[in-house]
Amino acid sequence: NRSTTAGAKPTVALVVKTLNNQFFIDMEAGAKAAADSLGIELLVQAPEREIDVERQMQIVENLIQRKVSVLLLVPNGSREIVPAVVKANAARIPVVAVDTRIDAAALTAAGGVVASFIGSDNEDGGRMAGAFLVERLAGTGKIAVLEGVPGHETADARLRGFRTALGRAPGMQIVASQPANMERDQAFNVTQNMLQANPGITALFACNDVMALGAIEAIAAAGKAKAISVVGFDAQDDARKAIAEQRMSATIAQNPREMGRIAVITAHRLMQGQAVASEQPVAISLVK
């Protein structure tokens, strides 16, 4: 049986999208803290690239071989990861989805189950950011958008939300929307170029703080810091600092630490054979 092969401590695996991203590092920190207090051994693994769902699938498969007790999973692809979840179920390892949902339809179709979902909705966050700008600019403005990696779900969800929010205010028009691949230096260049093409820009929304921080450097370099309000996403430390220094207007906080903490506690309950709620929402908030 599992407990003997897995050694003294029960092992819980947390597989995130990538550990090159502050968001998941914070999630890891929250989870580690909880794990230590509960005396759980926590394995944290992630592919090098945030969009690499195949590699994430391999990691899950390998951790199933490792016979972990519970799998906490932040899927890189909410449908693509389903076969891996099914494999975990087959190995009688409970799966908990964190931050990003696992596609319900696909999961049931494949006969898989998820013990619980912990997280908040990116589309909501996008809507929140949009609403903030509508209010701040009193319903009229020229908006620039920094998209994420083309075809990348999280960023797309945030963008969808943002667009729906602006849809309600006819005076707000998106004059430029360009990808900067979630990278700071690309965001810098793209912003610089967008400012050239659209001198009248009054606000900028970036699908994550990394890009937002690149953007404010470019805007400052163009001497338009006063004229343009920048909104990011993720509420990274740097972003919070920038907001405090009024170089940036707002960002959306998803509180990854909390997600990590709740995830590990959930794992603990599952190991104890206790029931867990199938939905554990984590508060999302606007930081300004």
Added chain:
Amino acid sequence: MIARTTLRRMARGREAGTLLGLVLLCVALWIATPFFATTENLANVAEQSAIVGVIAIGMTCVILTGGIDLSVGSLVALSGIVIGVSLQRGIPLVISVTLGLLAGVAAGTLNGIMITLGKLPPFIATLGMMSVARGAALMLSDGRPISDFPAGLRMIATGVIAGIPAPVLLMLALYAFTWFMLTRTVPGRYFYAIGGNEEATALSGIDVRFWKTAVYAISGLSAGLCSVLLVARLNSAQPVAGIGYELDAIAAVVIGGTSLLGGTGSVIGTLIGALIMSVLRNGLNLLGVSSYLQQVAIGAVIIIAVLIDMALRRRVQRSPR
């Protein structure tokens, strides 16, 4: 007879070094963790090696001719999307898959034409194609993944024949075929000849342009086959699939002892190289190594594997023929 020559070649040290590297790695992991040497896990590793393993086949042929193909990663995405879109349009499975493979072959052929007629360096032609094909895949799919494929396709990933996962069988079959093609048939020998001395090959009346174009078409085909495996595995075709696969494939080829200058190497070495890569990743996961340390380890092992290989080959070469 075939077996004998293979053995002789191995003894001559072309694959021996790589094989030793793989064995050492396995032994180390076998000692380090109880989870590695289970039949289940080994099957799991083999299955995971199939994806890169299949592209590495075409890459081996390309590199043997002295070329390189950076576009395979994007071509995996492109032909996957073509399959997905065709199925959405209600085209039958078999035809859709054929279309997907054709997309890979067409893009590969285009690479070949740019290189032979356009006289472009392979690195540049395929770097361009890498970007173009990625863009095309994104446009075809509006950047969204395409999901839910018929069970028939899924079988390719999930099927098990005689206890061996279908992807592994497919990979092995392709390797066996390619090995035969490279060592026992005329086109195979032409690939070696072109890589060894293109001018001399042309002077002996061989249509170098044709065969070089063919080799990139083959690479496109193997990218297409890889994407079939991937789509079946993920039950989804993604426009962002396959990013960075080209480097993994090239690493597998070179770890396998094929020279980037062309003319020398073998596809069997490539298979071993691909296995080394996935055994390593598997082991690091089983050991629960931090994902930062993993990157360091992977880089280090690539280097060490080739170092061993080189050292061994020099030793063999020195000893009198």
Added chain:
Amino acid sequence: MIARTTLRRMARGREAGTLLGLVLLCVALWIATPFFATTENLANVAEQSAIVGVIAIGMTCVILTGGIDLSVGSLVALSGIVIGVSLQRGIPLVISVTLGLLAGVAAGTLNGIMITLGKLPPFIATLGMMSVARGAALMLSDGRPISDFPAGLRMIATGVIAGIPAPVLLMLALYAFTWFMLTRTVPGRYFYAIGGNEEATALSGIDVRFWKTAVYAISGLSAGLCSVLLVARLNSAQPVAGIGYELDAIAAVVIGGTSLLGGTGSVIGTLIGALIMSVLRNGLNLLGVSSYLQQVAIGAVIIIAVLIDMALRRRVQRSPR
């Protein structure tokens, strides 16, 4: 005299093709959008080309010797993090920056040693280093970016001298220096000779191992310099910085007409190549081209630029001098 030879070389078509490509591109954009040909925007483009432009300098030297360096992207991240960590530890700016540059040089030297003493193919040695250095950068920084650097450092990015942005001046100075080094000094000649025929060069009593190691050290240094620019520009050192820079740099070098086989090419061509890349990206942003189409366009232009270059060079070679 120096100027004359440059002109002669250009006339001989080594850079002419690339230059023509750049001019055509600029004219097209000038017609297509009013925002392109503004002094401010042109300054931007030049500034944006500095980042990749600087790594491409070291890459040119490496490729001239017939090698390649895939690790530069990761080295940019590593030396940036070294600078950041040192500053956090309260080490004075100048020393911190020196440490950052040294980190680049050390890693580059290690590349060189693996290639010369270890006899590793450059592709593999630097592919391994690419992964190792990235992992190291992530470990040093716990994966978190390091922010808020002293104004002194920021000046490197923000400073403007005689109306020209400081990064552009730095880049131009480095190019001028390298051009001189390659064409007028002994080491430069050795780099060309090694790339042209390593064996003959060794037989002529040149310490090929030393000079090959040196060239990778140079590449590491230029990665370090690039990271200084990047850190100053973003006011942040990131462990994930520089991903994919190696391909951009190599593209710039080859678009600039340097042969990946080594032995022929020029750093001036590389500068033009780097400019083509950033003019293109800038133009696509100004035109507001869809993100997917952008990738297609970038790939296509890389290919077309080199096609023009090749065609022109052949023409020039045919006509008697």
Added chain:
Amino acid sequence: MPALRMRGISKAYPGVQALQNVDLDVEHGEVHVLLGENGAGKSTLMKILSGGVPRDAGTIEISGQIATLSSPRDARDAGIAIIHQELSLVPGMTVAENISLGRTPTRFGIIDQRRLVRDAAGVLATLGADIDPRALVGSLSLAQQQLVEIARALSLDARILIMDEPTSALTGKETSHLFETIASLTARGTSIIYISHRLDEIFTIGGRITVLRDGRNIATQHVQFADRRELVSLMADRDVDELIPASTRTVGPPRLRVDGLTRGTALRDVSFTVHAGEVLGIAGLLGAGRTEIARAVFGLEPFDAGTIHIDGVAVTIRSPIGAIAAGIGFVTEDRKREGLVLDRSVCENISLPILPSLSRLGVVRTGAEERTAMASVQSLRIRTPSVHQLARTLSGGNQQKVVLAKWLATGARILFLDEPTRGIDAGAKQEIYQLIQALAADGVAIILLSSDLPEVLGLSDRVLVMREGRIAASFTGREASAERVMAWAVGA
């Protein structure tokens, strides 16, 4: 009707009119000799005939039919085969595969290994070359590779067989075998176009002779009515004294002493001494080990046993750097692989080993560099539009001269010359012989490794004969004769 009729062939390369309105007729079963100095255009003409290089103008008829010959394949289908002057083999493949390249025998699409090897062994046998058809070409010595190249051309059994300096790296034994083969081919009606700078060969096999100079026809005549001296002056457009000038040198103190040099089976207990101002000739058959000596002393190959003294002082040389520092120079036998950086200029090739001395604070003094190069180009009569011409574009012979120039520029006091006149025309040979004499006269110790026996005998103060890595015999220049040397070389 002749087997081949070429009319008004012209070809221009950047800066050079390689061929201008050249005619050539070859009869069935004739050995037609092409003569000309380096750069006269012989190889270019033959490359055009074999479809390797497009012609600017001119027509070609083969047994009366107009032939386009736009590709190597065309030429082969028209029954034309060529032995290239510069070896064109695939090093990574076996001898057999190289010989059958492009015509690999197959059964049901699968390569017929047995027939492949059998056929190859057959052709090699007719040449009396004992080379394992399964050996990798890259592992063969230059001479062995040349035999493979010849075998490949023979295996095509063509109607017109072009031989561009086939013997340049061969010794007497293989050469005579080749001539027997040629005789039997012509008997069967095969026409042969033969290019060589070794005039005595021409008189043994030649039918008619066509002389080219600067890409133009100069004369065509039958070999019986030709005399050596006349031919040479026709080629050179000036009188050339073919006799090797008698040397009036005083041999100085020992400069290089090698004792018991041993390396595996390639070198076995080799000992010799060269004095200042002495020319030491070393003769031997293929693979006898001559090149190996040079490579070992020059620090390219580690050796198992043996000591080296220079000017009486024991030295250990681990690399060419050490060798050059010790005043040793080495003109290698394979100019393409070991001699030249083909894509750099003549000037840069010559200055390569001495760059530091031509530079100030690491900056090359281009003026001084060009002067050095120009001086060599003149003194060695190197045919090139300018010193900035790429080495690649020079004719074979002129490339060889550039290699020589490089080593002379280093001012080495001990000079290994491995096949120094390989592929070099009579006039240039003369100049090189005089050069060797002159160098010896001002005290350079010269070790001459050559397969050209007259050259060895004519130039050397002493002659060593090598066999299977051993020094089999030693003669003073006076004692040495072709018969005796060959007798010892073959071990009879």
